[in-house]
Amino acid sequence: MSHQHIEQLRRLDADHHLHPFTDNAALAKKGTRILTRGEGVYVYDQDGHKLLDAFAGLWCVNLGYGRRELAEAASKQMNELAYYNSFFQCTTEPTVRLAAKLAELAPGALNHVFFAGSGSEANDTILRLVRHYWAVQGRPEKFIFIGRQNGYHGSTVAGASLGGMGAMHKQGGLPIPGIEHIAAPYWFGEGGELSAEEFGRQRALALEAKILELGAENVAAFIAEPIQGAAGVIIPPDSYWPEINRICKQYQVLLIADEVICGFGRTGQWFGSQTFGIEPDLMAVAKGLTSGYLPLGAVLISDPVAEVLAGQGGELAHGYTYSGHPVCCAVALESLRILQDERIVERCADDTGPYLAERWRALGEHPLVGEARICGMVGALELVPRKPSRAFFADRGRVGGLCRDIALEEGLILRATWDAMLLSPPLVISRSEIDELAEKTWRALDRTEKAIAEAI
Numbered sequence: 527m528s529h530q531h532i533e534q535l536r537r538l539d540a541d542h543h544l545h546p547f548t549d550n551a552a553l554a555k556k557g558t559r560i561l562t563r564g565e566g567v568y569v570y571d572q573d574g575h576k577l578l579d580a581f582a583g584l585w586c587v588n589l590g591y592g593r594r595e596l597a598e599a600a601s602k603q604m605n606e607l608a609y610y611n612s613f614f615q616c617t618t619e620p621t622v623r624l625a626a627k628l629a630e631l632a633p634g635a636l637n638h639v640f641f642a643g644s645g646s647e648a649n650d651t652i653l654r655l656v657r658h659y660w661a662v663q664g665r666p667e668k669f670i671f672i673g674r675q676n677g678y679h680g681s682t683v684a685g686a687s688l689g690g691m692g693a694m695h696k697q698g699g700l701p702i703p704g705i706e707h708i709a710a711p712y713w714f715g716e717g718g719e720l721s722a723e724e725f726g727r728q729r730a731l732a733l734e735a736k737i738l739e740l741g742a743e744n745v746a747a748f749i750a751e752p753i754q755g756a757a758g759v760i761i762p763p764d765s766y767w768p769e770i771n772r773i774c775k776q777y778q779v780l781l782i783a784d785e786v787i788c789g790f791g792r793t794g795q796w797f798g799s800q801t802f803g804i805e806p807d808l809m810a811v812a813k814g815l816t817s818g819y820l821p822l823g824a825v826l827i828s829d830p831v832a833e834v835l836a837g838q839g840g841e842l843a844h845g846y847t848y849s850g851h852p853v854c855c856a857v858a859l860e861s862l863r864i865l866q867d868e869r870i871v872e873r874c875a876d877d878t879g880p881y882l883a884e885r886w887r888a889l890g891e892h893p894l895v896g897e898a899r900i901c902g903m904v905g906a907l908e909l910v911p912r913k914p915s916r917a918f919f920a921d922r923g924r925v926g927g928l929c930r931d932i933a934l935e936e937g938l939i940l941r942a943t944w945d946a947m948l949l950s951p952p953l954v955i956s957r958s959e960i961d962e963l964a965e966k967t968w969r970a971l972d973r974t975e976k977a978i979a980e981a982i
């Protein structure tokens with residue numbers, strides 16, 4: 527892109543485009559980065575810089591960039607039938623086939639699908655379906671959802687309310703009524719002297735305490751991400767999920783797994799629920815479902831819940847124009863076909879995942895890294911001022927932001943949440959690309975350490 531072209535786009539962007547989760551005034555001054563193309567695990571910016579995208583766009587481009595089969599699947603479906611709704615006793619072939627495919631792939635009795643346009647819409651759908659599920663069984667008081675502090679379930683009103691992000695609650699009068707939050711199993715930040723296993727058990731028991739406080743007869747569901755993504759890739763201790771399963775069953779509280787990040791291979795198995803032995807009644811998916819090539823979300827619903835909804839539930843007063851969009855579903859089917867035919871999830875489990883884990887954990891040797899954690903193809907580095915203490919930097923977020931910016935200069939895209947550097951590369955990343963990722967991360971850590979020392 528010419529200098530003039532870039533400047534014109536930046537001007538138009540500053541004048542007309544509000545970016546999500548962004549200080550727009552600050553960005554308007556600085557000028558946005560313009561991504562121009564992508565190939566495999568790499569994207570290119572306006573100046574032609576090649577960047578290794580270790581964050582898969584936004585945890586979603588699992589098959590990497592530039593897969594022609596996905597573009598062709600979209601083009602074919604658009605030419606045949608670009609759109610039809612699923613409202614008026616209608617459907618399209620890709621919609622039906624994708625519902626059946628998801629039922630085949632999903633664990634347990636999750637055999638029914640409601641389509642949405644995104645992860646947020648999937649979670650909004652879950653809130654309404656679950657409250658309706660209890661109400662039609664004569665239990666309308668079973669209404670309260672329990673989520674977790676710093677959980678992330680999207681940006682719509684219900685999604686942001688179910689999530690536990692304080693900054694989001696401050697805008698728009700959230701959370702809506704009937705939503706409670708408990709603490710997360712964040713051992714590195716909050717575990718103190720407890721072993722990870724003991725801490726995990728304690729944090730699971732916080733759910734039981736909350737249910738007893740509210741009265742089980744008032745609690746509809748518990749919603750959580752198998753691995754808490756946006757909060758900083760919080761990987762729960764092994765003791766956590768089995769206890770959560772037990773508690774939800776004991777108190778007749780529906781268990782909802784938000785697999786918007788974890789679904790479709792991210793944790794080294796098809797679903798995070800399989801990795802952690804979670805037994806959900808409903809599941810939200812999006813992102814990796816189409817590998818981010820088109821927007822699509824879905825709610826997977828277990829047989830017993832679907833039986834009630836489709837039985838005494840009557841007419842479902844819920845749905846989106848784009849529920850079951852044929853082009854999005856065609857792309858999702860092709861994306862799942864590639865994942866299966868190329869055995870990508872298996873490769874992550876047996877080969878590239880363990881290799882990435884080895885290289886990522888070695889970054890834990892760096893003086894700035896207090897913990898290097900990873901599960902499958904998702905991980906984090908906690909940057910700390912003084913190893914082996916797990917205490918945070920005083921002005922949380924500054925060092926993480928610095929490291930992220932330096933990594934970019936090194937040609938590497940990592941995300942920073944406070945001072946945790948987050949990793950979520952395309953699942954197709956090769957061993958040599960993993961080497962490059964690890965080397966660039968180490969250099970970014972070195973330069974960050976030096977910059978901190980110089981600033982003191």
Ligand code: PMP
Pocket residue numbers: 644645646647649678679680681751755756784785786787812813823
């Ligand atoms: N749930 C989780 C766990 C997520 O990470 C996200 C998005 N990062 C969402 C829900 C919301 O999805 P979307 O942005 O597609 O609405």
